[in-house]
Amino acid sequence: MAMELMIYYVDSVKDEVNAYYYRQCSTKGTRCYGKNIRCPNECPSSESTDPKAKVCHIDCDKPICRAVCRSRKANCNAPGSGCYDPRFIGGDGRVFYFHGKSNEHFSLVSDSSLQINARFIGHRPAGRARDYTWIQALGILFNSKSLSLEAPKRSQWNEDVDHLKFTYNGDHLVLPEGPLSSWQSPEKDVKLERVAARNSVIVTLEDVAEILVNVVPVTKEDDAVHNYQVPEDDCFAHFEIQFRFFGLSPKVDGVLGRTYREDFENPAKVGVAMPVVGGEDKYRTTSLLSPNCASCVFSPFTSHHTQPTQVAPESMATLDCSKFSYGLGISCNMAGAILEIVLENLNSLELGLCLGFNLLTTIKETLEDAEQKQLSNRAVKDWLEKLKDAAHVLDDILDEFAYKSLRLEHQRVKVENKNDFIILNHNNLII
Known part of the structure; x- marks a missing residue:
């Protein structure tokens, strides 16, 4: 960052x-x-x-x-998230499931200077072909250091109790309860901060990643809907996670990390309700803080500044979307059509990006107008909140789209006149 x-x-x-x-x-x-x-x-x-x-x-x-x-809490519907009975959304924006196995560890992200592993917990009811699993712990290797986050086993969930444990370089780490409570490593390159008084934190790895973690139980409602058959002595406290990466290398791997590669081809089947991907043998590690797996590329002596997948400084650019508005008002029910236009105009970089951001601006203005009218219908209010969340997810997806599109444009065209790229002045965009 x-x-x-x-x-x-x-x-x-x-x-x-x-x-x-x-x-x-x-x-x-x-x-x-x-x-x-x-x-x-x-x-x-x-x-x-x-x-x-x-x-x-x-x-x-x-x-x-x-x-x-x-939001400072993990968004389970945004790219880079991993929640539920592990459901991931990759860097390419596609949903996939990776079930792993209970009481085993798997590499979520493996890069030259970053390794993020997850411990899976779960159980297998009688007659079930596979384990129901959830992510119970994260192990992070970064700059020759280690950090772990864990949700200890609890028979019953109590929201007034903190269900998080931390270690740093093998030593127990105490993070006082309370919002804005924080800790930093001596070198200031690792930061851990609470979002709420308990059970929600953000991990910041300087210039590399931001990890939003929320601890939740398997609720009775979840159990009833999915027939998990959760035993009485375990509420299966687990993580909801959202990753934001700032400089992964072209060779990044891992269950989630590989989806950020430019050459990645998603093996998940399109159009199925639960697109499941395998690969347990490729991503299995021997422990929570082990960088050893069949596909792992972590090298603890590699600086995180050496292989960023970013556009070269001379090609970096920003855009002005105002010239594509044409003075037209765009209603929210045209969102699908606008998104199709964005996807169909990938070769026109500025048009594709700016139509997307003009859509976000229109959604914002529509929501603000509706709120000013003080709508009393509860269903409409719920709809507005869901639309706000959807717009936030679209913003994250467009950011990923912008990164990839700018890289492709840099490879295809040598920009001779940098004045052609005008700075976008939408600093007050609210989502």
């Missing part, structure tokens, strides 16, 4: 320093270098003591220079 100048402000009532509300992107080589980006009024700070509140997020290396309001 690029370094930026961050401006802080002091709340005169609470007498404490809040997180940034404005950033100047000051690192040369990033796409938004030299740009001043302000957080929207709806989320003026990058931190909040309310775990449900969205916070400001500014990434100076995004293809589109803008601030967005983002």
